[in-house]
Amino acid sequence: MPFVNVKVTKTSDGKFVAGSVTDDGGAFHISGLQNGDYQMEFSYIGYKTTTKEVKISEKNKTHTLTAVYMSEDSHVLQEVKVTGQRSEMKLEVDRKVFTVDQMISNAGGSATDALNNIPSVEVDNDGNVSLRGSSSVEVWINGKASGLTTDNRGEILQQLPAESIEKIEVIDNPSSKYSAEGTAGIINIVLKRDRKAGYYGSLRAGVRSQGGYNMSGNINYSSGIFDAYANIAYRRGRNKGGASSDQQYFDDNSYQTYSTENLRRSHNIFTRLGGTWHATRHDDVTVGFMGMFGNSNNDSDIPYHYGIEGVGDNKITYRNSQSDDKMRMLNFDFGYKHQFGRDSHYIDFSLNTGNWRMDNNNYYRDSTVYMDGSDNDYLYQSRPMFLRSRNTSIRLDYENKIDDKWKIQAGYNGNFGHENTPQEAWVDSTSYNGVNAKEDEDYYNRFIYSSDIHALYAIGTFNTGKFGVQLGLRGEYWKVNTESYDYDQERNASLRNEPFKKDYFQLFPSVFLSYQLTKTQQLQLNYTRRLRRPWGGQLNNFRNTRDATIITYGNPQLTPEYTNSFSLNYLKQWTEHTLSLSAYYRPTSEVIQTITYQGSDDMLYSTSENVSSCLRTGLEVVLKNRLWRILDLTSTVNLYYYKLNGFDYLIDGYTVTGDEEKSFTWSARVLASLMLPYDLSVQSTFNFRSREAQSQGYSKSNYNIDLALRKTFFDKKLAVSLSCRDIFNTRRWRTVSNTDSFYRYQENWRHGRNINLTVTWNFGNMSGKRQARQEDSNDEQDGSFGGYSN
Secondary structure (H helix, E strand, O other), rough: OOOOEEEEEEEOOOEEEEEEEOHHHHHHHHOOOOEEEEEEEEEEEEEEEEEEEEEEOOOOOOOOOOOOOOEEEOOOOOOOOOOOEEEOEEOOOEEEEEEHHHHHOOOOOHHHHHOOOOOOEEOOOOOOOEEEOOOOEEEEEEEEEOOOOOOHHHHHHHOOEEEHHEEEEOOOOOOOOOEEEEEOOOEEEEEOOOOOEEEEEEEEEEEEEOOOOOEEEEEEEEEOOOEEEEEEEEEEEEEEEEEEEEEEEEEOOEEEEEEEEEEEEHHHHHHHEEEEEEHHHHHEEEEEEEEEEEEEEEEEEEEEEEEEEEEEEEEEEEEEEEEEEEEOOOOOOOEEEEEEEOEEEEEEEEEEEEEEEEEEEEEEEEEEEEEEEOOOOOEEEEEEEEEEEEEEEEEEEEEEEOOEEEEEEEEEEEEEEEEEEEEOEEEEEEOOOOOEEEEEEHHHHEEEEEEHHHHHHEEEEEOOOOEEEEEEEEEEEEEEEEEOOOHHHHHHHHHOOOOOOEEEEEEEEEEEEEEEOOOOOOEEEEEEEEEEOOOHHHHHHOOOOOOOOOEOOOOOOOOOOEEEEEEEEEEEEOOEEEEEEEEEEEEEEOEEEEEEEEEEOOOEEEEEOOOOOEEEEEEEEEEEEEEEOOEEEEEEEEEEEEEEEOOEEEEOOOEEEOOOEEEEEEEEEEEEEEEOOOOOOEEEEEEEEOOOEEEEEEOOOOEEEEEEEEEOOOOOOOOEEEEEEEOOOOOOOEEEEEOOEEEEEEEEEEEOOOEEEEEEOOOOOOEEHHHHHHHHHHHOOOOOOOOOOO
């Protein structure tokens, strides 16, 4: 039982000596008692007060109460109900925690929508996640990668229902215990797994103004021996998006422009189930499964205009683009945890394995009209691609809190990934519908990518008085193997090049210093070393011509970028207010940047290079205010300075240069939650991001506003939510690329304004909670402690 008051008095005169409050697991600790006889009193509203006698002597300095039992007070005549709303954000020592179900605008949305509501987190139109302006961030599910990679996480997060998420943790400067991947930090998505006694669940259904709908159900069961959960959700999506582009070439004064809208339809099933067996008081065995199955299709008509500035179009290519994608994700978990007598001394083992597959079928139908009267050209292309990846991770953690001052942690992490992705093309230049389609051998590619990572870490923590220090060291060894086959190499192994192999070993130290200025003020100084590894697609040198305006390809010579991350944090708490200040300084070497250049064929080419070094430094301010007991305000301002040093590279015989870039960028977010009478809640979110410099240009500023209402009925068993996302239809990404040879302006948007209506029915039988406590009370009477302590 949490929040039980523990009072210690002298037996002789009843004088108060010490006190404590139990934590979430019912545990407490009291130290500093002199030799003598004491009485311990345990009290909690609605339960009878329980007392224990304890004698401290030279021979018995330490006492452990294995279990203390409390029985309900039958004289309580009336139940007292307190209506409130949990805070959307909580500040912890090493992370910020955001409660997703308290953000009404997330109802009926996806994990992508939920992430976009988190301060300092952004998800762009392609599903790329960034934290404090940096895309070098790890995204986990339940503390593990769970099959998410840079290649697939955009698709998975778009399909993962927000209602299955309990909270999102932002760890902006992780210690050596965590993976060194992600120079900006780690975002951990924690899925719901309620462990209340008895059973508890909910059913939910929602519709969206753009035509989509969703349904979900979950149920949880918990007893003293076994905990289980199950969740299933179905989403039918219908989203309108679009894009526009304007490219100008300075050498011949030519241009290329387009503007289009697209319609994306999707449906998928998401399911989770698992359980924990409390084999003994000290041993837990956990199994879990997560799966996602579905497909989507996209349809757009794009008119590409080609011409000369001041003269006009000389041709127009009308492209009909269609895609049909099928995906499947399977992920399995196994865990075993053994506690050596107390919660702060344990060993924890987990095994996670899964696979991801997606079949992409893309169709392009081009019809080119020439302004000089020449005959039209037709081109049909079918470009299927089959993504196949699997991942296995192993984790073994040991923790021992030796005493009030010392704690040690150590462990091993292993992560093993493999990808095999073939893609091909079928082309017909004689018709619009592909009746004479033949395989395009020049486009065929099979990309094989393997990555093995082994890591060992050790951490020591020391606390004395107001001062605390944590020192950690992590060693990581990893191997990378990439192979890329063209059409002939696929069929004749003797023509294949040697696989491209690299291996690395690096040390990643971490230092955390903390000082408790007062009971309500804390100061922290942290340092960690982190890295960003190039992901699979960035290493594939195959040239992709899917976009008619630009050819993209990877670079197998890429090396990781490394960051020394320093942060200084200050936390001040008042009764109704909290202030958090976080200053950070992050110099990075071997920066990976996207480079764009114009080739001899006048086409634009794009690849990735380790260009130079950069510096990110800034200040994050978080202010939480509770006003008039009904209004909660969470305000976040992120100010940061970015400097990218100039570079000069020779690529494909072309010199690509980039001038030194400096920029000051800021973003702001305000979340207002209003509690009104009659169980009505109103929530509004405002986001703003200023202009930001990039390696060859900049992204423009943008803002958006969301509004949501929720009304509950029947003692909160029924909840109805109505939300409008992006009220003013301003959630768009606009970028400018500018060099000596060309200028390019791009604009992309995914959803636009969207209204969601969601209805939730909560059900449950909590009698199991009372039954368990009654059994514990009976156990006490016959002298047995039973299987478990409260």
